[in-house]
Amino acid sequence: xxxxxxxxxxxxxxxxxxxxxxxxxxxxxxxxxxxxxxxxxxxxxxxxxxxxxxxxxxxxxxxxxxxxxxxxxxxxxxxxxxxxxxxxxxxxxxxxxxxxxxxxxxxxxxxxxxxxxxxxxxxxxxxxxxxxxxxxxxxxxxxxxxxxxxxxxxxxxxxxxxxxxxxxxxxxxxxxxxxxxxxxxxxxxxxxxxxxxxxxxxxxxxxxxxxxxxxxxxxxxxxxxxxxxxxxxxxxxxxxxxxxxxxxxxxxxxxxxxxxxxxxxxxxxxxxxxxxxxxxxxxxxxxxxxxxxxxxxxxxxxxxxxxxxxxxxxxxxxxxxxxxxxxxxxxxxxxxxxxxxxxxxxxxxxxxxxxxxxxxxxxxxxxxxxxxxxxxxxxxxxxxxxxxxxxxxxxxxxxxxxxxxxxxxxxxxxxxxxxxxxxxxxxxxxxxxxxxxxxxxxxxxxxxxxxxxxxxxxxxxxxxxxxxxxxxxxxxxxxxxxxxxxxxxxxxxxxxxxxxxxxxxxxxxxxxxxxxxxxxxxxxx
Numbered sequence: 001x002x003x004x005x006x007x008x009x010x011x012x013x014x015x016x017x018x019x020x021x022x023x024x025x026x027x028x029x030x031x032x033x034x035x036x037x038x039x040x041x042x043x044x045x046x047x048x049x050x051x052x053x054x055x056x057x058x059x060x061x062x063x064x065x066x067x068x069x070x071x072x073x074x075x076x077x078x079x080x081x082x083x084x085x086x087x088x089x090x091x092x093x094x095x096x097x098x099x100x101x102x103x104x105x106x107x108x109x110x111x112x113x114x115x116x117x118x119x120x121x122x123x124x125x126x127x128x129x130x131x132x133x134x135x136x137x138x139x140x141x142x143x144x145x146x147x148x149x150x151x152x153x154x155x156x157x158x159x160x161x162x163x164x165x166x167x168x169x170x171x172x173x174x175x176x177x178x179x180x181x182x183x184x185x186x187x188x189x190x191x192x193x194x195x196x197x198x199x200x201x202x203x204x205x206x207x208x209x210x211x212x213x214x215x216x217x218x219x220x221x222x223x224x225x226x227x228x229x230x231x232x233x234x235x236x237x238x239x240x241x242x243x244x245x246x247x248x249x250x251x252x253x254x255x256x257x258x259x260x261x262x263x264x265x266x267x268x269x270x271x272x273x274x275x276x277x278x279x280x281x282x283x284x285x286x287x288x289x290x291x292x293x294x295x296x297x298x299x300x301x302x303x304x305x306x307x308x309x310x311x312x313x314x315x316x317x318x319x320x321x322x323x324x325x326x327x328x329x330x331x332x333x334x335x336x337x338x339x340x341x342x343x344x345x346x347x348x349x350x351x352x353x354x355x356x357x358x359x360x361x362x363x364x365x366x367x368x369x370x371x372x373x374x375x376x377x378x379x380x381x382x383x384x385x386x387x388x389x390x391x392x393x394x395x396x397x398x399x400x401x402x403x404x405x406x407x408x409x410x411x412x413x414x415x416x417x418x419x420x421x422x423x424x425x426x427x428x429x430x431x432x433x434x435x436x437x438x439x440x441x442x443x444x445x446x447x448x449x450x451x452x453x454x455x456x457x458x459x460x461x462x463x464x465x466x467x468x469x470x471x472x473x474x475x476x477x478x479x480x481x482x483x484x485x486x487x488x489x490x491x492x493x494x495x496x497x498x499x500x501x502x503x504x505x506x507x508x509x510x511x512x513x514x515x516x517x518x519x520x521x522x523x524x525x
Contacts, residue, residue, distance in 0.1 A: 023420045024456040027440035030416040034373035038413055039157060041366060041404055043100075043389060044380040045089070047129035048114035049396055050147060051127075051137045052258035054083035054302040055114075056292065056348025056385040058392070075113045077207045079296045082347065086384070087393075088143060091150035095395050098489030100382060102405050103389075104155025109317025109340055109378045110147055111201050116209040120144070120394045131487045134167025136210070139185060148192035157195035157339065158187075159378070161244070162227070164200040165210035172213050175223035177230035184234040196239035198282055198340065199227045203270060204245045204263050204459030217265035228277055239279040241338055242272045246284035246346075248369035250316055250321025257308075267324070271331035272525045280336040280375065285320040287313065287361065290345035290386075303350060306356045309447050311425065316389040321372060336375040342425050349387025356399040356468035356476060360447045363403055363511050367429030367443050369389030379404075396488065399468065399476040402483050403511060405491065408463050410434055410441045410513045414523060418442065426506070432524035433515050440519040446511045453506045462518055466485045467509065 029375035048055045062086050089095075100106075117518055119135035121127060127138040151158050162168075162180040170176050187194055193503040200218075202208070220243070228240055245267040288303055308314055321337075328337055344361065352358060362379075369377055379400070383390040389401040412432035425448035433439030446453050467477050476483045479497045486492075497513060506512055 004327040012121070023213060023329065023422060025078070025420055025456070026419070026458065026515050027249055027430070027442070028521050030440060030521055030523070032292045032414050032523040033371055033417045035386055035416040035470045036370050036373065036413050037375045038374050039105045039107045040377040041103065041407055042156070042414065043103065043107065043382040044109045044160075044378050045091075045147070045382050046112040046114060046380070046384060047110055047118050048112060048137070049086065049089045049144050049221055049381070049384050050091075050110060051114070051118055051139050051343060052086060052088040053137055054080065054085050057082060057084035057347070057353050059291075060354060067379070070242075071377055076212075077145065078208065082296060089383070091146040093395075093486070095489035096383065096390075097153045097388060098205050099209050099401070099485065100150070100154035100156065101398065102491055103408055106154070106156045107159045107195065107223045107376055107378055108151050108156035108382075109159040110146075111131075111161040111198065111340075113201050115161050116163060116200050116211070117353060118163055119167060120163070120179060120183040120186070122186055126357060127288075132167055132170070135163065136165070141476070144183075144186065145190050148187065148190050151192070157240075158192060159196045160194055161201050161430065162196040164223070165213065169212065173219070177226065180227075180230065181268045189237070189283060190424050194238045196280075197340070199224050200239045201244060201286060201357055202246045203243055204265065204267065205300075206264065207262065215265065216275045217269025219269045220265060221275075221466065223289070224274050224277060236477060238432055241280050241282035241340060242278040244282045244284065244340060245265060245270075245324065246286075246341075250285075250319045260477050267327050268331070271327065272467060276332055276335075277317065278332060280338050281324070281332045282338045282340045283320070283324040284341040285317065286343060286346035287316045291345040293347040296301055303345070305352045305355070308344075308352060308357050309425075309449070309471070313513060314361055317365045317367055321369060325372070337373070338375050339369065341378055341380045342386040345387070348385035351386060352392050352472060353387040354391075354398045355371070355472050355474055357471040359403045359466060359476075359511055360445055362400050363407070363445055365425060366407060367427065371417075371429065371433065373415070374427065397483070399466075402476045403466060403476070405494065406466070406513050409494070410464065411443070412441070416440065416521070416523065417477070420455070421445075421452050422449055424451055424453075428455070432521065433517060433519075436515070436517040436520075437517060438520045438524050439517040439522060440521050442514040442516070443497050444506050445513065446506045446508055446510050446512075448508050450508055452508060454503050456503050457499070457501055457505070457514070459515065459516050459518040461471050461499055461513055461514055461515045461518070462500050463504065464494070464496045465507070465510050465512040466506070471509065
């Protein structure tokens, strides 16, 4: 047994001592409990990344130039010091495209709070220095064509929303489709396809998104009805997702409920006004507010890498789901649920969002939501701020990226009941094995820092175990070998290690995918 001690945490690299729990698995008889989209695991590229502008400042932010500081296109009512200017992202970069392709098939959602007030300039002119009245930013044709081209290259379908700020509204304050019409027309003209769209980003915080003062559920209902009428003519194959709510059902981990922006209108208020107008129910979820937001609101920040390794932290995800599932059941019964924006913490994430410790939460989120049939989970972001799957400066993959790649390679859309549960700090999920008829994949998450777990398997297979030298490292190892992408974005060989039928041990602080191609599960044919 090799043991590495770092930051007071004992990490076991080899699994040679007795497990605390041993459970027999019957992969051939596991029942199908749900089916998800082939693009279940997806990602966001924020509109502000595409246009350039002020997005959440990394904790290791570089100093800004006066010109960058002068840029003010940031959400209403939030301290501008929370943000840092970024030039428009170059979506033509071969390295970025190659890394994103490793997550195909996926949805690429280009939205965010900044989309609410971004004007689509439907000409080939460069962006003006000052946006039109009623907007805070300009999205050019060239920038949007870059998005379309990237989506094709990366095997991603587009998801978005439209501008809803003052510039889109008539004298009565009602939303009009004039600006959106050019956006949809141009997308089609350059070979793009918008698979799904929300009306606006996070209407439960309408004031932050630039909606008119006092924007109500009734206002939202009026506007969404106008948008749906427009959408079904302009792009009849596009799904209308909504309402895209956030902030309900889960309070901050520290128990604080005051000090933040006012939540208005509420989801029930909006859905009472719209009626069953949406093709699917969408919501956003973050486990908490990050250090940036809690400090801005004068609240004590309580989350640490240690709290991030607890069942209570993981279970916040299901608290959010259960809250919004109840709204779905009441107002949109039978409709699919889509989680169109999520990550470790809102406002750019905490520092540990980019570290190995977040892999445990991330995989538990995917496992639990897939078992509930959530259609798609869109991570925020692909490559920006601390919660990006990739480092925004170098595009170096972070630990969550490597876990996402393994999910894509091993987990099919058919979700199974594993039929077993592990004691203590460990969880098991199951799905059909991707690209193997009758095969089954197990996801085993052992977040205990000292106790092993074990499963007894009736057939042989392969295991892919992710670990790190320490939880707060950005290093990720697969079966003991560090994963590093090439300078061109190429991925290393990510082969599994063979496991025989019988007892298989899972070391503390590891996440493992175990593929069982010989399971002969009838639900997986």
